[in-house]
Amino acid sequence: MKYPIYLDYNATTPCAPEVIEAMLPWFGQHFGNAASKSHPYGWMAEDAVETAREQVANLIGAKPKEIIFTSGATEAINLAIKGIFEHYSGEKQHYISCKTEHKAVLDTLDHLQSKGAEVTYLPVNQFGEIDLEELNSSILPHTKMIALMWANNETGLIHQMDRIKEIAEERNIILFTDAVQAVGKIPLDIKGIHLMAISAHKMYGPKGIGAIYIRHNHPLPKPLALIDGGGHEKGFRSGTLNVPGIVGFGKAAELRSKNLEVEDARLENLRNLLESKILEIEGTTVNGNLKNRLSHVSNISFAGVEGVELLQRVNKEVAVSSGSACTSISPKPSHVLAAMGIEPDLGRASIRFSLGLNTTESEIIFVAKYIKKVVETLRKS
Known part of the structure; x- marks a missing residue:
């Protein structure tokens, strides 16, 4: 597989x-x-x-x-x-x-x-x-x-x-x-x-x-x-x-005690690269505080697309979720985003990207291009 x-x-x-x-x-x-x-x-x-x-x-x-x-x-x-x-x-x-x-x-x-x-x-x-x-x-x-x-x-x-x-x-x-x-x-x-x-x-x-x-x-x-x-x-x-x-x-x-700081800086650079490329897509917004957050996480909303279809299309090439793994099967919008005042349709059309040890720059570049392609296709349909 x-x-x-x-x-x-x-x-x-x-x-x-x-x-x-x-x-x-x-x-x-x-x-x-x-x-x-x-x-x-x-x-x-x-x-x-x-x-x-x-x-x-x-x-x-x-x-x-x-x-x-x-x-x-x-x-x-x-x-x-x-x-x-x-x-x-x-x-x-x-x-x-x-x-x-x-x-x-x-x-x-x-x-x-x-x-x-x-x-x-x-x-x-x-x-x-x-x-x-x-x-x-x-x-x-x-x-x-x-x-x-x-x-x-x-x-x-x-x-x-x-x-x-x-x-x-x-x-x-x-x-x-x-x-x-x-x-x-x-x-x-x-x-x-x-x-x-x-x-x-x-x-x-x-x-x-x-x-x-x-x-x-x-x-x-x-x-x-x-x-x-x-x-x-x-x-x-x-x-x-x-x-x-x-x-x-x-x-x-x-192991985490030994490489925590080095990996933190590496992932922040990759996360920032991912965000900069995805935010080139019109109608995208990063959810949350952009300063005081974990270096490897980005939660992005995509306006103008249906949430379930967005997640299904994206997951063909990129394994991501719309929120907590414990509630990822639910069609309801994330309770976290709802509490932040994000309206339900946009909450459902939000993706959490979380990077890790095996994430590479080439993967990030591919993901950004693929996400852009998926969003454009869904908006045209």
């Missing part, structure tokens, strides 16, 4: 060859259970898990004991939000988030509302930014958590996390961030963060493995476990550890 050019790295990334190589022995040769404490098979697996824990911690500037492995970011998000809700069970609870969060956060908060919690969803401006004064004024005496993503998965917007951390710190409130699109892409300072979700497959690691960062040595509470049975991962997440996945996660984190 001939695959199209891949520009959907925010949906998932290919495992780096070094990651695959690191994982392979742990499927067969070293197959032990990391919880088997009485023999070398288990000792080897446990050592590999702890090495990976340190590698992931080093990537974000945390302590290894603050990293708890999960099945992915969605589980980490559920553990962070529902685990805090359970901690405060029986109390009046209020949570603050944003209309442009990932569905994993929005749906989890919806669940909390069904259980009696109050949730404030902050609006955004046309660039996808929240008003920090509105965030501050939304805090109530019974506010338990601020849940805001570090970088948006659809537009690449990087929220003002330094100021958000200050607000949470000043008001002594738990700050949870979905940092899936930020970790391994931009330098992060986790000071002031209490809980953070991370995913391996967004940073050239394997699918099915993620982590939650849980801040230690702080009076604010930690989440209660959602899964019982064995007390693995310091009691936060029971279940047999996915040793091959964890090893791959650790290797991916190590």
Whole structure:
């Protein structure tokens, strides 16, 4: 099968060859259970898990004991939000988030509302930014958590996390961030963060493995476990550890630590080249903040074409999406673009381009030409 050019790295990334190589022995040769404490098979697996824990911690500037492995970011998000809700069970609870969060956060908060919690969803401006004064004024005496993503998965917007951390710190409130699109892409300072979700497959690691960062040595509470049975991962997440996945996660984190800044600059140049050529097409607009965003992401609207047909035509030669991979099959316009005030037809006719390690300049030039051809054809039909 001939695959199209891949520009959907925010949906998932290919495992780096070094990651695959690191994982392979742990499927067969070293197959032990990391919880088997009485023999070398288990000792080897446990050592590999702890090495990976340190590698992931080093990537974000945390302590290894603050990293708890999960099945992915969605589980980490559920553990962070529902685990805090359970901690405060029986109390009046209020949570603050944003209309442009990932569905994993929005749906989890919806669940909390069904259980009696109050949730404030902050609006955004046309660039996808929240008003920090509105965030501050939304805090109530019974506010338990601020849940805001570090970088948006659809537009690449990087929220003002330094100021958000200050607000949470000043008001002594738990700050949870979905940092899936930020970790391994931009330098992060986790000071002031209490809980953070991370995913391996967004940073050239394997699918099915993620982590939650849980801040230690702080009076604010930690989440209660959602899964019982064995007390693995310091009691936060029971279940047999996915040793091959964890090893791959650790290797991916190590690789990202080494080439983050160089790759960031390379992708920004390629992204800017793509935008400059596509914006030559009449009726095209980049959605979001053009300054404070991830270097590899561009979300572009195409006026005068039907969204579903645009995506179908483009994907014959270029693998892209109209938004989050979790909602890419929906004909509805992106909830992120809708919150930014983009009208539904234009929201449906928007494409998220996300570049990655394997993206080349020749591919970008081809993509721009192909997109122009598709848009011109659709506008004539």
